[in-house]
Amino acid sequence: MFVFQARMFHKWLILLAVPLLFEFVVGATLIYLQRYYGEAVQAEAERKAIIYHTNQLWYDTMWIITNSASAAFLGHRPDSLARDNSAQEFELLRRMIAGEPQQAERLDNIMMCRDRITILCGMLRPYRSEGGSLGQILAMKSNLKTGRRIVEENVVVGGLIRSFREYELEQSAKAAASVRRIASLIQFVFIGAYVGSSVIAYLLFHYFMQGIHKSTQALLINIQLFRKKQPLAPALEGTDEIALLDQRFHEVAEEVGTAQTMKRAFLRTMSREIRAPIESATQYLKQLLDGSLGPISEEPKTLVEQAGKTLGRLIVLMNDLLSLEASGMIGIGVVPRKCGLAAVIQSAIEAIAPFASKNKIRVEAQETMLEVRADPDRITQVLVNFLSNAVKFSAPDSSVNVSALAVDGLVEVRVMDSGRGVPAHLRDAIFQRFEQVAATDATEKLGSGLGLPICKEIVELHGGTIGVESEPGKGSTFWFRLPGLVPDRGDEN
Numbered sequence: 001m002f003v004f005q006a007r008m009f010h011k012w013l014i015l016l017a018v019p020l021l022f023e024f025v026v027g028a029t030l031i032y033l034q035r036y037y038g039e040a041v042q043a044e045a046e047r048k049a050i051i052y053h054t055n056q057l058w059y060d061t062m063w064i065i066t067n068s069a070s071a072a073f074l075g076h077r078p079d080s081l082a083r084d085n086s087a088q089e090f091e092l093l094r095r096m097i098a099g100e101p102q103q104a105e106r107l108d109n110i111m112m113c114r115d116r117i118t119i120l121c122g123m124l125r126p127y128r129s130e131g132g133s134l135g136q137i138l139a140m141k142s143n144l145k146t147g148r149r150i151v152e153e154n155v156v157v158g159g160l161i162r163s164f165r166e167y168e169l170e171q172s173a174k175a176a177a178s179v180r181r182i183a184s185l186i187q188f189v190f191i192g193a194y195v196g197s198s199v200i201a202y203l204l205f206h207y208f209m210q211g212i213h214k215s216t217q218a219l220l221i222n223i224q225l226f227r228k229k230q231p232l233a234p235a236l237e238g239t240d241e242i243a244l245l246d247q248r249f250h251e252v253a254e255e256v257g258t259a260q261t262m263k264r265a266f267l268r269t270m271s272r273e274i275r276a277p278i279e280s281a282t283q284y285l286k287q288l289l290d291g292s293l294g295p296i297s298e299e300p301k302t303l304v305e306q307a308g309k310t311l312g313r314l315i316v317l318m319n320d321l322l323s324l325e326a327s328g329m330i331g332i333g334v335v336p337r338k339c340g341l342a343a344v345i346q347s348a349i350e351a352i353a354p355f356a357s358k359n360k361i362r363v364e365a366q367e368t369m370l371e372v373r374a375d376p377d378r379i380t381q382v383l384v385n386f387l388s389n390a391v392k393f394s395a396p397d398s399s400v401n402v403s404a405l406a407v408d409g410l411v412e413v414r415v416m417d418s419g420r421g422v423p424a425h426l427r428d429a430i431f432q433r434f435e436q437v438a439a440t441d442a443t444e445k446l447g448s449g450l451g452l453p454i455c456k457e458i459v460e461l462h463g464g465t466i467g468v469e470s471e472p473g474k475g476s477t478f479w480f481r482l483p484g485l486v487p488d489r490g491d492e493n
Helices: 008-074 086-096 101-123 132-227 241-290 298-325 341-358 376-392 451-461
Strands: 337-340 362-365 371-374 399-407 410-416 465-470 476-483
Touching (some): 008 086, 008 101, 241 298, 341 399, 376 410
Antiparallel strands (some): 399 410
8 A cells, every 4th residue: 555655854744735726716616606796786786676666657657647636636737847758668677588488578567567558648629628618528528438447557567567566576585695694604614714724734734743753752762772772663664854854864773883883892802912911910019029039129019019909999990881871771880998099099199199290290288087988999099190191281390189078968079280271161071981181192192081980980870979170271170078087986997
């Protein structure tokens, strides 16, 4: 079965075209109704005109009768100024009722009766006739006989005119009703056009926007799943732009997943390759310390111990790197216990001492008696990262200061330097993986962009927070806060 898959352009075109097509149909309907309305109005006006001219014909007939009777019975002089327009009215009515045989027959009968009335009115003798009183009596007798015939004919013509007028009045009423009906229909069409176009536009908009909303929501859900490194929902079907975008997103996500798998495999391989020489070097250092390779003096022995610790932290760092890159799991473990911050800070300073000496940087620590419940090795790892960054980005012959203080029931450790600082828009980003302040840090400063994300992971595993305060050109203060030690008899010493 063929299913039409509309693109966004097609959907918007349909959304525009359907209301326009509806308006076109409504417009054509209104034009037709307007024409029909005009014809109905014209028909009503013609019927009223026929009624008017019929009344005029009846008026002319009555004028002939009254004028003739007045002259015959009362001796008045005939009205010479009055004109008989019956012939003109008859011809006009004949044209107006053309196509109506019944009315035409009535009109012919009216005119025949009227002609007979005209003839009879002409037979009336003047009131003052020759022959004296006898002549007047004979004239009166003749006029009475003729008048009776005129009255009879007038009754007949009156009935015919009344029948003619009633038909025209009925047709006029029908025409008026048709005018009112069409006017109401036009109003209904106008209202229907407004409501219908609004409803059609709303339904189409709702239908298309519902599909667009669902597609957009599905795409956003897939983006969220991708960010959480969870399996994506199935790709949207269809050929519209959002479906194509979601399909392309699935392809990109698959490519990214393949690249991530290859990267993890590469990191595991490199870890094994690097771990072997480090472990070999560690064994050599242990042999030096236990005297297997001969006795060594106290000063070299201290350096060898420090080198062993550094190699140990390097192995831990490699393990953390692999843990951070592991999909969907947190591989960094912490073993909290009671520890003093003074010893942790001193251990971190000793770890970066050779590096600081090489860069001519003084590392100074304020005395503190604060204690926390934390994993000292992991906190040392955080401080080593803070201190190494501070030394790396500080100018020669400058100093880096470490301090610890209690803040609102928390213990805050701060590392302050006088380096280049961190721009405001990067103060959150640098705690994300592979983010650095400058693009050249990876080559010029040998940075990986992983140290601070690992520090953030460690601090958050302790239930703490991490951040930086900085002003470009005036140095930075990196800090982390841990819950303070609460006295507890079960705490380990």
